[in-house]
Amino acid sequence: xxxxxxxxxxxxxxxxxxxxxxxxxxxxxxxxxxxxxxxxxxxxxxxxxxxxxxxxxxxxxxxxxxxxxxxxxxxxxxxxxxxxxxxxxxxxxxxxxxxxxxxxxxxxxxxxxxxxxxxxxxxxxxxxxxxxxxxxxxxxxxxxxxxxxxxxxxxxxxxxxxxxxxxxxxxxxxxxxxxxxxxxxxxxxxxxxxxxxxxxxx
Amino acid sequence: xxxxxxxxxxxxxxxxxxxxxxxxxxxxxxxxxxxxxxxxxxxxxxxxxxxxxxxxxxxxxxxxxxxxxxxxxxxxxxxxxxxxxxxxxxxxxxxxxxxxxxxxxxxxxxxxxxxxxxxxxxxxxxxxxxxxxxxxxxxxxxxxxxxxxxxxxxxxxxxxxxxxxxxxxxxxxxxxxxxxxxxxxxxxxxxxxxxxxxxxxx
DNA sequence: GGTAGATAATTGGTCGACCGATCAATAAAA
DNA sequence: TTTTATTGATCGGTCGACCAATTATCTACC
Numbered sequence: 001x002x003x004x005x006x007x008x009x010x011x012x013x014x015x016x017x018x019x020x021x022x023x024x025x026x027x028x029x030x031x032x033x034x035x036x037x038x039x040x041x042x043x044x045x046x047x048x049x050x051x052x053x054x055x056x057x058x059x060x061x062x063x064x065x066x067x068x069x070x071x072x073x074x075x076x077x078x079x080x081x082x083x084x085x086x087x088x089x090x091x092x093x094x095x096x097x098x099x100x101x102x103x104x105x106x107x108x109x110x111x112x113x114x115x116x117x118x119x120x121x122x123x124x125x126x127x128x129x130x131x132x133x134x135x136x137x138x139x140x141x142x143x144x145x146x147x148x149x150x151x152x153x154x155x156x157x158x159x160x161x162x163x164x165x166x167x168x169x170x171x172x173x174x175x176x177x178x179x180x181x182x183x184x185x186x187x188x189x190x191x192x193x194x195x196x197x198x199x200x201x202x
Numbered sequence: 203x204x205x206x207x208x209x210x211x212x213x214x215x216x217x218x219x220x221x222x223x224x225x226x227x228x229x230x231x232x233x234x235x236x237x238x239x240x241x242x243x244x245x246x247x248x249x250x251x252x253x254x255x256x257x258x259x260x261x262x263x264x265x266x267x268x269x270x271x272x273x274x275x276x277x278x279x280x281x282x283x284x285x286x287x288x289x290x291x292x293x294x295x296x297x298x299x300x301x302x303x304x305x306x307x308x309x310x311x312x313x314x315x316x317x318x319x320x321x322x323x324x325x326x327x328x329x330x331x332x333x334x335x336x337x338x339x340x341x342x343x344x345x346x347x348x349x350x351x352x353x354x355x356x357x358x359x360x361x362x363x364x365x366x367x368x369x370x371x372x373x374x375x376x377x378x379x380x381x382x383x384x385x386x387x388x389x390x391x392x393x394x395x396x397x398x399x400x401x402x403x404x
Numbered sequence: 405g406g407t408a409g410a411t412a413a414t415t416g417g418t419c420g421a422c423c424g425a426t427c428a429a430t431a432a433a434a
Numbered sequence: 435t436t437t438t439a440t441t442g443a444t445c446g447g448t449c450g451a452c453c454a455a456t457t458a459t460c461t462a463c464c
Contacts, residue, residue, distance in 0.1 A: 113373070210439090
């Protein structure tokens with residue numbers, strides 16, 4: 001009554017991963033159903049069996065990248081231990097390293113930004129990711145404030161600063177690699193954030 | 203011997219502006235020669251008379267947006283007067299306001315980021331813009347250091363911090379308008395930058 | 405426990421639409 | 435009359451979507 005049960009989620013994942021690889025290789029404007037099917041080693045027709053249309057595949061792809069991304073961010077921050085300062089530094093270092101080394105995620109993510117301007121579904125996925133990330137960073141900052149290591153500041157605003165700085169510097173690292181390296185960027189980002197949060201010793 | 207002289211640059215500008223409007227309205231993936239021609243109120247054929255192909259039009263469009271952008275940034279910063287701190291604040295405020303109010307430039311700019319991943323000509327244009335902007339901000343910071351208002355810091359690194367922060371926070375403003383407003387963002391960006399550059403009063 | 409029937413899974417070809425590019429023909433200015 | 439500027443139709447190619455046909459897998463019955 002139900003043959004090949006449980007294959008559907010596997011195929012969907014397979015297609016989504018292929019889509020991400022295609023996006024990283026050829027970009028958003030170069031993405032075609034044909035390429036995705038080839039990359040996933042399935043026929044073209046099957047794409048429409050698991051997804052209503054191309055846009056649905058793109059949405060699923062952004063969903064997947066997004067999930068990966070905040071899993072990694074959370075892991076990196078947790079690796080920093082208990083000290084809020086070390087947690088922030090671990091988080092900053094991980095994000096910058098990710099943008100530089102694990103290009104695939106970062107590339108795809110930037111690709112989507114342009115499309116988000118005109119697609120509210122994509123925008124919503126992104127907004128949710130940033131909301132979660134700001135809360136995560138905000139919690140670390142709040143912890144630092146409670147511990148008396150950081151000055152009193154709106155934790156979510158501070159999170160927006162950290163997140164924005166990391167994104168913006170990652171962009172510069174990506175598009176203008178000659179300007180400065182990852183190590184240098186990591187150093188001055190950490191410096192900027194920690195000074196921003198440091199208690200004023202006036 | 204040379205009829206209609208001087209029309210060429212006008213047409214080129216007309217086409218480029220139409221392209222920018224189309225990009226802002228329909229996005230990069232929705233851009234077609236037909237739409238550009240319609241928007242510029244010319245025939246399709248003429249586009250290939252003034253530009254070799256679609257990519258050339260895109261390059262010209264990014265060039266134009268880029269030129270607009272750093273003209274505006276330079277103007278805003280100069281409006282801040284002599285005080286380096288006021289200059290930086292003027293610059294930050296102008297950038298954030300631009301991303302929020304004058305959507306057209308910002309939208310097109312973000313659209314291009316995705317394509318830069320796969321097109322080195324676009325990447326080069328962007329790199330040049332960021333290089334100029336970092337030098338501009340770096341000069342302001344260096345001035346502040348000489349005047350004894352800022353702590354000793356690598357001026358170009360500080361410029362990368364300012365630029366990155368502004369870009370990153372602009373992204374959050376754009377894609378997640380519910381998180382915080384322009385005024386709030388301006389406040390904590392200025393705060394972060396000025397604390398980052400403040401002399402330590404230990 | 406093997407077979408028949410039902411249904412999910414998958415294929416590859418096909419369709420109309422639209423894309424960017426080309427070009428012969430024409431209009432207009434010098 | 436010469437040269438530039440401009441048009442609109444047209445070309446081959448490719449895209450996303452659709453679908454009839456086939457295969458593979460599970461269930462129910464004998």
